[in-house]
Amino acid sequence: MGFAVTVRQFDTPLDVEMGDTILQTALNADLQYPHGCQSGNCGACKSRLYSGEIEMSPYSEFALTDDEKESGLILACRSVPWSDCEVAYLEQDEVVAHPLRRLACTVREIDRMTHDIVRVRLSIEAGGPFDFSAGQYAEVSFGDLPARDYSMANRPGDELLEFHIRKIAGGTVSAYANNQLKIGDPVQVNGPHGISYYRAKHSGPIVALAGGSGLAPIKSIVEEALAQGARQPIQMYFGVRDARDLYLEDYFNDLAENHPNLFFTPVLSEPSGKTVHRTGYLADVVAADFADLDGSKVYLAGPPIMVETCVERVRARGVGAEDCHADAFYTEADKAKLEATS
Numbered sequence: 001m002g003f004a005v006t007v008r009q010f011d012t013p014l015d016v017e018m019g020d021t022i023l024q025t026a027l028n029a030d031l032q033y034p035h036g037c038q039s040g041n042c043g044a045c046k047s048r049l050y051s052g053e054i055e056m057s058p059y060s061e062f063a064l065t066d067d068e069k070e071s072g073l074i075l076a077c078r079s080v081p082w083s084d085c086e087v088a089y090l091e092q093d094e095v096v097a098h099p100l101r102r103l104a105c106t107v108r109e110i111d112r113m114t115h116d117i118v119r120v121r122l123s124i125e126a127g128g129p130f131d132f133s134a135g136q137y138a139e140v141s142f143g144d145l146p147a148r149d150y151s152m153a154n155r156p157g158d159e160l161l162e163f164h165i166r167k168i169a170g171g172t173v174s175a176y177a178n179n180q181l182k183i184g185d186p187v188q189v190n191g192p193h194g195i196s197y198y199r200a201k202h203s204g205p206i207v208a209l210a211g212g213s214g215l216a217p218i219k220s221i222v223e224e225a226l227a228q229g230a231r232q233p234i235q236m237y238f239g240v241r242d243a244r245d246l247y248l249e250d251y252f253n254d255l256a257e258n259h260p261n262l263f264f265t266p267v268l269s270e271p272s273g274k275t276v277h278r279t280g281y282l283a284d285v286v287a288a289d290f291a292d293l294d295g296s297k298v299y300l301a302g303p304p305i306m307v308e309t310c311v312e313r314v315r316a317r318g319v320g321a322e323d324c325h326a327d328a329f330y331t332e333a334d335k336a337k338l339e340a341t342s
């Protein structure tokens with residue numbers, strides 16, 4: 001026995017089997033329900049519950065705040081109906097609906113960027129064309145290893161797909177990509193996913209905040225904004241722990257030199273020696289640099305703690321919730337911890 005779930009954007013109700021989620025049922029029916037992580041971490045499937053009862057399995061406060069839950073919002077990927085329901089997913093501004101693709105790719109370039117990050121470039125052999133919006137991500141699988149989510153660091157339309165893969169303690173997939181992956185290896189890429197993409201219609205200032213390998217989607221967004229002729233100030237910050245964790249510094253310095261509206265600031269949170277760079281936590285540095293960010297769009301990508309603290313600070317500086325586009329990179333260990341503690 002199941003429940004009928006009316007999704008206001010769809011013509012016919014979903015028949016959700018007992019114990020299944022609303023999102024999974026929609027995706028199984030090949031319906032375009034906005035989603036990202038499918039694990040309660042990103043907030044991409046945020047929806048309003050108009051009637052009926054659902055139960056939500058554990059999720060991150062970043063994806064859905066208590067206030068949002070209180071006001072009737074739910075995460076479709078965590079919501080199991082307990083009665084017939086009526087819901088609607090939240091409409092995104094500048095909606096993108098790129099077709100989901102299953103791409104067979106080949107490794108063309110591997111470059112070590114830091115002691116624990118490699119840049120992998122792939123050519124698409126079959127399954128394309130691959131349309132995506134700057135800032136989105138895909139599920140990437142190497143050989144028989146399980147798929148992991150990585151953001152595209154290249155601009156949409158570039159010939160090669162580019163991913164930045166940081167080696168995570170205990171992470172078999174990231175260790176494989178860092179140590180064993182070879183030129184010519186086949187790679188499966190499924191996507192695109194994610195709602196933290198570049199909004200080209202926004203003409204106000206842009207603040208782009210990257211932490212660690214979160215540089216990948218921020219690079220794509222900044223490059224895309226410049227390529228589309230954005231003239232407003234683009235304040236880009238790259239937060240890392242120490243100087244050895246910085247990469248593409250020369251590339252972004254050159255880019256800023258050639259684009260007077262781009263400002264690039266690396267920030268070190270734990271420098272081991274003297275440095276010419278700004279120091280401190282990214283959230284504190286940004287809060288110190290801007291008294292008022294009203295009217296700005298802020299794009300953020302990086303470790304959850306960085307994203308959460310930065311969102312808090314920029315919101316306190318006047319950025320509306322609808323102008324914060326954040327991608328927090330949860331590792332498999334983060335996700336497991338979330339499941340265990342909630």
Ligand code: FES
Nearest residue numbers: 036037038043077
């Ligand atoms: S898809 Fe539901 S929170 Fe990410």
